[in-house]
Amino acid sequence: xxxxxxxxxxxxxxxxxxxxxxxxxxxxxxxxxxxxxxxxxxxxxxxxxxxxxxxxxxxxxxxxxxxxxxxxxxxxxxxxxxxxxxxxxxxxxxxxxxxxxxxxxxxxxxxxxxxxxxxxxxxxxxxxxxxxxxxxxxxxxxxxxxxxxxxxxxxxxxxxxxxxxxxxxxxxxxxxxxxxxxxxxxxxxxxxxxxxxxxxxxxxxxxxxxxxxxxxxxxxxxxxxxxxxxxxxxxxxxxxxxxxxxxxxxxxxxxxxxxxxxxxxxxxxxxxxxxxxxxxxxxxxxxxxxxxxxxxxxxxxxxxxxxxxxxxxxxxxxxxxxxxxxxxxxxxxxxxxxxxxxxxxxxxxxxxxxxxxxxxxxxxxxxxxxxxxxxxxxxxxxxxxxxxxxxxxxxxxxxxxxxxxxxxxxxxx
RNA sequence: CGGGGUGUAGUGCAACGGUAGCACGAAUCGUUUGGGACGAUUUAGUCCGAGUUCGAAUCUCGGCACCCCGACCA
Numbered sequence: 384x385x386x387x388x389x390x391x392x393x394x395x396x397x398x399x400x401x402x403x404x405x406x407x408x409x410x411x412x413x414x415x416x417x418x419x420x421x422x423x424x425x426x427x428x429x430x431x432x433x434x435x436x437x438x439x440x441x442x443x444x445x446x447x448x449x450x451x452x453x454x455x456x457x458x459x460x461x462x463x464x465x466x467x468x469x470x471x472x473x474x475x476x477x478x479x480x481x482x483x484x485x486x487x488x489x490x491x492x493x494x495x496x497x498x499x500x501x502x503x504x505x506x507x508x509x510x511x512x513x514x515x516x517x518x519x520x521x522x523x524x525x526x527x528x529x530x531x532x533x534x535x536x537x538x539x540x541x542x543x544x545x546x547x548x549x550x551x552x553x554x555x556x557x558x559x560x561x562x563x564x565x566x567x568x569x570x571x572x573x574x575x576x577x578x579x580x581x582x583x584x585x586x587x588x589x590x591x592x593x594x595x596x597x598x599x600x601x602x603x604x605x606x607x608x609x610x611x612x613x614x615x616x617x618x619x620x621x622x623x624x625x626x627x628x629x630x631x632x633x634x635x636x637x638x639x640x641x642x643x644x645x646x647x648x649x650x651x652x653x654x655x656x657x658x659x660x661x662x663x664x665x666x667x668x669x670x671x672x673x674x675x676x677x678x679x680x681x682x683x684x685x686x687x688x689x690x691x692x693x694x695x696x697x698x699x700x701x702x703x704x705x706x707x708x709x710x711x712x713x714x715x716x717x718x719x720x721x722x723x724x725x726x727x728x729x730x731x732x733x734x735x736x737x738x739x740x741x742x743x744x745x746x747x748x749x750x751x752x753x754x755x756x757x758x759x760x761x762x763x764x765x766x767x768x769x770x771x772x773x774x775x776x777x778x779x780x781x782x783x784x785x786x787x788x789x790x791x792x793x794x795x796x
Numbered sequence: 797c798g799g800g801g802u803g804u805a806g807u808g809c810a811a812c813g814g815u816a817g818c819a820c821g822a823a824u825c826g827u828u829u830g831g832g833a834c835g836a837u838u839u840a841g842u843c844c845g846a847g848u849u850c851g852a853a854u855c856u857c858g859g860c861a862c863c864c865c866g867a868c869c870a
Contacts, residue, residue, distance in 0.1 A: 392806080392807090392821080394806090394820085394821080395807085395820065395821090396808040396809090396820065396821090397807095398807085398808090399807085399809090399862095400802095400862065400863055401863095402863075402864075417862090420861085420862065468870080472870070473869085474868085474869065474870080475870095490870070493870075522869080522870085524868080524869065525797065525868050525869080526797095526864095526865095526867090526869095528864085533869085541870095584869090584870065585870075586870070640869095643870085645870080673870080675870080711829075711830060712829060712830080713829080743832090744828085744830090744831085744832070744833060745829065745830045745831065745832095746829095746830075746832045747831080747832040747833090748831085748832090749830080749831045749832080750832045751832080753831090762830075764829095765830095766830070767830095774830090
């Protein structure tokens with residue numbers, strides 16, 4: 384991608400409304416734009432990161448036999464009445480259509496997937512099953528905050544599992560939890576992310592949250608100083624000692640909930656009469672589980688845990704581009720060498736953002752490059768060309784090094 | 797939803813009730829060119845509606861929007 388053509392505008396002024404680092408950096412570097420409170424546009428840079436995160440999640444869901452599908456956002460009122468949540472779920476957006484017919488905008492999809500599963504699941508032979516989607520959710524939060532960390536419209540991966548019996552379900556649930564840990568690790572927040580025991584709300588006694596430690600977080604989690612088990616606040620209130628090792632010393636940390644998994648059991652199978660015929664010819668309710676990850680929130684959390692005073696430092700796995708190629712001094716020599724390098728890198732399928740702008744000074748290009756945070760920076764200039772070289776600098780490191788142009792690709796591997 | 801705050805140019809900020817200004821951005825020209833260059837010229841604004849006043853960005857009222865604290869958060 385030529386930076387001169389990229390749909391973005393970096394801004395050196397701090398965003399006035401930004402109270403979180405991720406909000407400020409993502410807005411300033413041109414990744415996202417706020418449309419209104421809790422609603423954001425993803426610009427090309429931000430969308431590329433979002434897609435990378437999406438692909439990591441998709442790959443891991445498929446590894447635990449999740450089948451991807453797509454459910455609608457516009458829901459009939461009746462489905463939500465069936466579970467009672469039309470009246471009890473405060474965050475549900477409701478709207479009226481033609482003839483005053485009432486609809487909900489999907490804030491979650493149990494009400495849709497359960498009746499859909501009913502059309503597919505009849506026998507124990509049809510189970511187990513897991514389906515997931517990566518789709519937009521609408522939640523009428525009383526208050527949106529912290530940039531993209533808490534929004535009213537966001538893209539979520541939600542998976543739903545269907546099992547015949549508790550034992551198999553429990554095994555799968557643990558497998559899903561491991562898969563979540565893997566996802567967060569691959570996204571570069573593995574070290575700061577804890578699986579925490581949490582309340583299951585109206586669904587179940589307990590659920591499991593995945594909490595990433597950062598000051599931008601709005602949750603408090605408690606990490607056992609002995610065994611590193613983490614629990615969240617409402618669990619701490621009911622069990623003052625660690626449920627695993629009985630230690631009563633906890634470290635309190637602010638954290639962002641990046642994922643949450645629930646054992647729904649028959650909570651939704653019952654109202655929608657989702658059942659299967661077992662081997663013994665008896666109809667039994669299907670056991671359901673649900674597993675969610677908010678993609679935008681995850682993106683924001685990655686920024687919250689990967690930045691310095693100059694800007695974002697993307698983990699390679701999610702970076703919008705792998706390489707930021709910068710040409711400084713616009714002499715014919717430099718232009719020619721940079722353009723050749725640009726096409727050579729592309730031939731190797733290396734995603735590269737090429738700062739071909741001729742109107743920007745070196746300093747401004749560097750500053751913007753640091754702000755955008757692509758993992759590797761390549762600089763081509765008269766100075767480097769004298770050595771037949773290109774300067775290679777990793778965003779996360781202080782020092783740059785010169786590499787012969789012909790060895791550039793090798794140096795990037 | 798309760799409490800608090802703020803709305804001025806694309807962005808960030810100033811302006812006692814008295815001619816709306818600065819920086820960045822953007823544009824043109826010239827000089828520059830390895831850590832946010834310099835000069836010249838140019839561009840663009842008081843959230844909306846009432847009221848008070850000779851005069852309102854400034855005061856009052858209403859609306860709208862955004863931010864913060866709280867409550868809420870399958």
